[in-house]
Amino acid sequence: MSQGKWAKVDYYINDLFVPADPALEAALEASSKAGLPPISVTPNQGKLLNLLARVQGSRKILEIGTLGGYSTIWLARALPIDGRLITLEAEPKHARVARTNIARAGLANIVELRIGQAQETLPKLAAEGLGPFDLTFIDADKPSYPNYFTWSLKLSRPGSLIIADNVVRDGAVTDSSSPDPNVQGIRRFNQLLAAEPRVDATAIQTVSSKGYDGFAIALVRADP
Numbered sequence: 228m229s230q231g232k233w234a235k236v237d238y239y240i241n242d243l244f245v246p247a248d249p250a251l252e253a254a255l256e257a258s259s260k261a262g263l264p265p266i267s268v269t270p271n272q273g274k275l276l277n278l279l280a281r282v283q284g285s286r287k288i289l290e291i292g293t294l295g296g297y298s299t300i301w302l303a304r305a306l307p308i309d310g311r312l313i314t315l316e317a318e319p320k321h322a323r324v325a326r327t328n329i330a331r332a333g334l335a336n337i338v339e340l341r342i343g344q345a346q347e348t349l350p351k352l353a354a355e356g357l358g359p360f361d362l363t364f365i366d367a368d369k370p371s372y373p374n375y376f377t378w379s380l381k382l383s384r385p386g387s388l389i390i391a392d393n394v395v396r397d398g399a400v401t402d403s404s405s406p407d408p409n410v411q412g413i414r415r416f417n418q419l420l421a422a423e424p425r426v427d428a429t430a431i432q433t434v435s436s437k438g439y440d441g442f443a444i445a446l447v448r449a450d451p
C-alpha cells in the first residue's frame with residue numbers, strides 16, 4: 228500500500244459518501260488562499276465526526292484547535308438549532324479565516340470561537356460553568372494533548388465522548404525514545420487515556436489522503 232493508493236481510495240469514498248458541499252469546499256479554499264496549513268480532517272473523517280456527534284445526540288460540543296473551521300462545520304452541523312459548539316484557537320489569523328468560513332456555512336449562531344492558548348481558555352470555560360460538553364474533539368498542539376484530555380474530562384459528563392486526532396503520527400508513536408515533542412505528547416496522552424478509570428477508550432489507525440495517522444475515542448463511564 229502507498230500514499231497514492233490511500234489518496235485514490237479517499238477520493239473514491241468521498242465521491243460516494245460526501246456530496247458536493249459549497250460551504251465546506253469554500254472553507255478549504257479560503258483556508259488555502261490565506262496560507263493556512265492543509266491539515267484539516269479529510270471529508271470522510273469530517274463526516275465520521277458528524278455521524279458520531281449525531282449517534283450520541285450531542286447538544287454541546289467542544290473543539291480544541293479550529294484552524295479554518297473545517298472540522299468545526301462538520302461537528303456544528305450535527306447539533307440541533309439550539310445547540311452550541313465552542314472552538315478554541317490560538318492563532319488570530321486562523322480564527323479570522325474560521326469565523327468567515329463558519330458564517331458562510333450559516334453556523335455563526337451555533338459556534339463560538341475563543342481566541343487564545345487552549346491551556347488558558349479551558350480553565351476559563353470551566354470557571355464559567357460552560358460544561359458539560361457531550362463531545363470534545365482534541366486537535367490542537369500535540370505536546371499539550373495530556374493537558375487537553377485532563378480538561379476535557381473535567382468538562383464532560385457520564386456518556387460524553389472525547390475524540391482525539393493524530394494519535395499515530397505515521398507510526399512514530401511506538402518509538403518510546405523519539406526526540407519529537409509531538410510524539411512524546413501523543414504517547415503520554417495515549418497512556419493517560421488507557422490508564423484513566425473514568426473512561427473506556429481505544430485508538431484506530433487510519434490511512435488517508437493526509438497520510439498514516441489515527442484517532443482515539445473515549446467514552447466517559449457512568450460508573451467510574
Ligand code: SAH
Nearest residue numbers: 267268292294297298316317344345367368
Ligand atoms: N480541527 C481542524 C484542524 C486543527 S489544526 C480541522 O480538522 O479542520 C490545529 C490548530 O490548533 C491550528 O490552527 C493551531 O493554530 C491550533 N493550535 C495550536 N496550538 C494551540 C493552542 N495552544 N491553543 C489553541 N489552539 C492551538
Ligand code: DHB
Nearest residue numbers: 266267268366367392393
Ligand atoms: C498536523 C496537525 C494536525 O492536527 C493534523 O491533523 C495533521 C498534521 C501537524 O501539525 O503537522
Ligand code: MG
Nearest residue numbers: 266366392393
Ligand atoms: Mg489533526
